[in-house]
Amino acid sequence: MKSLVIVESPAKARTISKILGKDFTVKASVGHIKDLPAKEMGIDIENNFTPNYIVIPGKEKVIKELKKASNDAEEIYIAPDPDREGEAIAWHIADEVKGKTKKIYRIKFNEITRSAVLESMQNPGEIDMQKVDAQQARRILDRLVGYELSPLLWRKVRRGLSAGRVQSVAVRLVVEREREVEAFKQEEYWSINAEFEGSRKPQFWAKLFKFNEQKVDIKNADGANSVVENLKNSRYLLTKIERKKRRRMPSPPFITSTLQQEASRKLRFTAKKTMMMAQQLYEGIELGEEGSVGLITYMRTDSNRIAAEAQQAAREFIEKAYGKAYIPEKPPFYKSKASAQEAHEAIRPTYLNYSHEAIKHYLSKDQSSLYKLIWNRFIASQMSPAEIEQTTFIIEDRGQGLGVSAQSPISNPQSQYEFRASGSVVKFQGFMVLYTEGTDEILDENEALLPALKEGETLRLLHLEPKQHFTQPPPRYTEATLVKTLEEKGIGRPSTYAAILSTIQDRKYVHKTDGKFAPTELGIVVNDMLVERFAELMDIGFTAGMEENLDHIEDGKKKWVKVVRDFYGPFHEKLRNAKMPSLLKVKRRLQRL
């Protein structure tokens, strides 16, 4: 008789089946199998918030198969992902599958490698009810808040609208950024660049940095012109050369949020497209005679962890391809953020023998470019830091030179103006041979190649170039920056970032022009309505507070019913007493769209 192992994902089931061999049947639950009913609240609020879980429509077949396989099995191992949601899935599966006598084991795979899977099988445990309860509190609170607020919007604004802990905070971010943009007052300022020549070529540009020990602050053309007049006939001295060695560290391997950001910046993919391409690479690509191969690890993750085997393989690859200098003595360790649930590894290529060059004919153009991005980022993350020498010239004026003879140019020590020029030379490329992270901001253009001069040299002024600038408003969110912000604030999970972007657009709360998000009139009206009455609910702090309480449930310090009651009570009270703006008023405002 075989043993049964149940995991969440069918792709994972195939991999684990290969590892465990023919004594084991491996089945997948394909995510959650039970949930609250979609058509009603499904929570008995009066009766300790008792949830009414039902089989998710369409999942009957899966459950039937799991039951049948359980009856045929000698031992049952339930192995959903080792995180909060996974524990709840395990609990629901156990409830469906438990027989009279058979013992059910909970096992956790932290990574899907041969050694890790076999080791986990040797250490079976129990379902962690505290973790399950934390998930229940999360689920029930999200349902209560979402399903009580949304009908309010149907009545007051428009049918089909919705509000919730995650989407409404996302909309609020966009609305508030727009207000900052509107409130922004553009200010004029000027910069002055100068071209100098020393005892050796090349000539170089430097930027006016200080005036009388103060940072340069020129407001208008008149100011700029008068400074230029002063500078024109001065003598200049290279008073100091600063040399700094800097190490630049590679970025950690991808997690979902950073993959979506980089694919947006470098490949112009939407979050949705990125996830679709990644899913295809994960599930497997036909590679001619090799058959179907899963090319990357799981793409919905918030962990930077890398399997020891993969790390070792990367080091061997790097040494062979680039040489010993390119591997650091100790493999780097990248810390995950505190709230990460560490259910999966970081996103990396599964097999380093499939380079993107080697298999590019089997991939679509988009699959190929995403695979290359993941490949390079992972390999680079295991390489040595780059070494960069940064040189800064500090240049000071020595007055007008009137009455100072050419033989003693340094006789006037009174300096008013200080210029700076900086240039960097890459001494050792390290990981930068392969990969550098994209950026949302405009890079400093003031990086130049500097000549080999000596401290104390006099310099000849060749050109002066005053330039007009204007201060810029804070940038509107793009998909990349909004996902980044959501992730940093702990709003939403890897499996939902792309969906959140779709939801707030589908509801017409925000729209995208030129790849940038701005709120619609509807979005502003709904946001203000919600924020006015439920400020704390529409705030990042709400999720943070909830998260902290979920931790306490997992620690056994709090009961889940108490947590739900403490959050729900004040909210519901407020909802009951909320004097919402009259229907007429809201409608009139919306007519002006």
Added chain:
DNA sequence: CAGTGAGCGAGCTTCCGCTTGACTT
């Protein structure tokens, strides 16, 4: 008598998070 319209009731919309196909455009 037929046609019109006021008034009423029923049914619909919704959350977040986990996973893939099975559908349609």
